[in-house]
Amino acid sequence: MVGVFSRARRVAPVAILVVAAFLLPFLLSTQQESLLTRALIFGAMAASLDLAYGQAGLYSLGHAALAGVGGYTAGLLMVRYEVQSFWLLMLAVAGASAAASMAFALVSLRAKGLYFILVTLALGQMVANLAQQWDFLKTAQAEAVTGIVMPSLGFATIWNPGTVYQFVLVVVVVMLFTIQRIIGSPVGLALRGARENGVRMSALGYDVWRYRVAAIVLSGTLCGLSGALFAFHSGLIAPSNVGVAASGVLVLMAIIGGSGTRYGAFVGGVVVTLLQFYASEWSMERAPMIVGVLFILTALLIRFRPAAASALRGLLRGEASHASA
Amino acid sequence: MQVVANGVALGAVLFLMGSGLALLLGAMGVLNLAHGAVYMVGAYTTWTLAISQGWPLVGAVLAAGAVCAVLGVILERLFRVIPGRPNEQILMSFGLIYVLGNLAQLVWGPVAKSPFQVAGLQGAVQVGDVAIPANRLAIAAVGFAIALLLWLVQDRTRVGAMVRAGMDDAEMTRALGINLDRVVLAVFVLGSAVAGIAGGIGGLVLGASTNQPMDVLLLALIVVVVGGIGSVPGTLVASLMIGLLDAFSRYQFPEMSSVMLYLLMVAVLVARPTGLSGRVA
Amino acid sequence: MPLLEIDSVGRRYGGVHAVQDVSFHVDAGEWVGVIGPNGAGKSTLFNILGGQVTASSGAVRLDGRNVSGLPAHQRFRAGIARSFQISSLFPDLTAREQLTLACRQTGRWNLVRGWGADKSLNERVEQLLDIWNLNRSGGSELPAEMSYGAQRRLELALAVSSQPKLLLLDEPNVGLTASECDDLRDRVAELGDETAVIFVAHDMDMVMGWSHRILVMHQGRLVADGSPEAIAKDPFVEEVYLGVAPVIA
Secondary structure, eight states, rough: OHHHHHHHHHHHHHHHHHHHHHGGGHHHHHHHHHHHHHHHHHHHHHHHHHHIISSSOOSSHHHHHHHHHHHHHHHHHHHOOOOOOOHHHHHHHHHHHHHHHHHHHHHTSOTTHHHHHHHHHHHHHHHHHHHOOGGOOOOTTTTEEEOOOOOOOSSOOOOOOHHHHHHHHHHHHHHHHHHHHHSSSHHHHHHHHHOOOOOHHHHTTOOHHHHHHHHHHHHHHHHHHHHHHHHHHHEOOOOOGGHHHHHHHHHHHHHHHHHTTSHHHHHHHHHHHHHHHHHHHHHHHHHHHHHHHHHHEEEEEEEOOOHHHHHHHHHOOOOOOOOOO | OOHHHHHHHHHHHHHHHHHHHHHHHHHOOOOTTEEEEEEHHHHHHHHHIIIIIIIOOOHHHHHHHHHHHHHHHHHHHHHSSSSOOOOHHHHHHHHHHHHHHHHHHHHSSOOOOOOOOOOTTEEEETTTTTEEEHHHHHHHHHHHHHHHOOOOOHHHHHHHHHHHHHOHHHHOOOOOTOOOHHHHHHHHHHHHHHHHOOOOOHHHHOBBBTTTTHHHHHHHHHHHHOOOOHHHHHHHHHHHHHHHHHHHHHHHHHGHHHHHHHHHHHHHHHTTTTTTOOOOO | OSEEEEEEEEEEEEEEEEEEEEEEEEOTTOOOEEEETTSSSHHHHHHHHTTOOSSSEEEEEETTTEEOOOOHHHHHHHEEEOOOOOOOOTTTSSSHHHHHHHHHSSOOOOOOTSOOOOOOHHHHHHHHHHHHHHOOGGGGOGGSSOHHHHHHHHHHHHHHOOOOSEEEEEEETTTTOHHHHHHHHHHHHTTTTTEEEEEEEOOOOHHHHOOOOEEEETEEEEEEEEEHHHHHHHHHIIIIOOOOSSOOO
């Protein structure tokens, strides 16, 4: 019974936040709605990445490519094969990105330590190059798949920026809930165990390699679903959404928010997306400089302000998970 | 023949880049993904001096090497203040790529510089009945001269011995009282200078552009993964393989050329995860 | 049939033989102490048994089944659990989380079904926290926040909490008080009469008190194998290990 109350106490703030977020469109301009939609999508993508990056300690610099597999699958099915159903599209996206993540895991886990990072980076760029060079992955003479629209849900839906935002919010909440379930489960604990001490994990009977593959497949599949949302919302998906730079920004999001914590990566995704937007509002040309400085400052912050960084993480930390401070 | 010359020239540039990256990673455990950005600085510096200011190419390339050596000192400082963990190194590297790339755009403009046209290297050298473009020949010559030099440094000097020791067992080396920090500095400076020179001579065929930090980095890291660490010959063979494969696939299947390189990497990883030279990573 | 058969096992590093031509048997329920000077190959032998290191030659058989080629996690599943000499803990997991991981056999870790909470698992973890006296602040401490003794107890708890057929303890008494050491002995004895124990220790009182049999290693080789009484009297052992003056009267 105590459990029920403490559970309610934990869930209530989240529920209030979600309801408030759902009602936001009544206060916002169209442009703000669209920006927030984008922020939610990147929040979900960063949270998906962090399942591998923060929870399992697999420093992947190629996850934007897995999101890209989702985005391209959704976009191509819609534009080339006229699949309109959201449910069918998401099913296909999940299948395609799970398969791609599995291949990604099997190759990248051959490399150890820092080499794993190099290999993920190269694999990610391979997908971007494929998107750049292969004509099948381009539509209407563009360097991208264009003409993607919001899919149909099977019942009457009027898409406008407000409803798109609300719909994406619902999907993202479901995704985040799934991620929380994984983090809180025995398997989630085993992922953290494999991150902390692989030798000991195998001495305790765990097949560390399998858990690592599982982490990449889970996080890659969720990334793929976020990538599909991105394609629906942006109307196009291009090689630049898939490449190394995009993967780097995903990692930045996860770390800024607090990699390995419960909600950190999601919050980081939202914050960095907003920062990027306002930076490019201020100066399109100098926006990369601002993002670059943000990267460096974050790296230095971890070093010089461990207390501040860990306090921030403490705020975002759920009881079952501990950030590697 | 033209294709082979292109491949060997690219291979020479990649060797210079790959060996720097591999040294830092293998011997020092430093993941400096900004190594390609150093290359870019070398390329632009050479462009300014040789093309814009009319210096002789040799002087311009050496000056680019010097500028990048200084940049290496700054990089070493930045990487030293962050602890040697992947998170911070990734963030620092990406930050440097963005900042240096954007600075280059500010200074040299958004339009890429076309391959450097230098007097004396425009023609072709006739070998038997084959004509080899002089600029490719120059790149290969400089590249392999530096390769030889690097191999001598690693094999014959005190710093080289420390690097080799660090590669074998960093903890043991530290326990022996060898100051690895100074070795790291030396490797950063040397690696950056070589990257600057690579940018300078590479500019003869590749020009200079703000995409280079990423593009060159990716090629270099494929070299590292394919070649394995800790062996100059391994890196050399990998660079030549990749240079030639790139040249041939551009010629044979332009649609898929860059994907070929990655497929080679995947194949090597699956067959020999430690790379061609077979050292345990 | 003996529980464990070690058949001329060896391990080379470059030109150095860390372990060379070691053969012995251990029966179910037998407690075997391994002694020998530093560098005698005891830790390498443990790593070969636990699967952290593969033997260059020879075979390790458990219940007649050759396990030499099995990776560490399959050795564990075959029934070999171990502790580490230098505590090998999870720096960012709480004591509770680490003990939860140690209950792999009782918990739901399956990648298909391992997503839900597990009541019996939680009860078992509570029990372990109590038994090993690790329940200060409800087991929410990280290793860095624990005393050295508590870290050692957690290290041993991780090894002992499964139901192994063969338990390997690498210098288990280090960092424990005498009474904690006795507690440890009781914990291990609770595993049942069938569980065999191989342990490394330098404390001769402990070795004599715990062992049914003692193995002596020197320079990678097994130089003596016998009852505590026989080992104490063995002139060669006195010479290479105990020093010229006998320690045990």
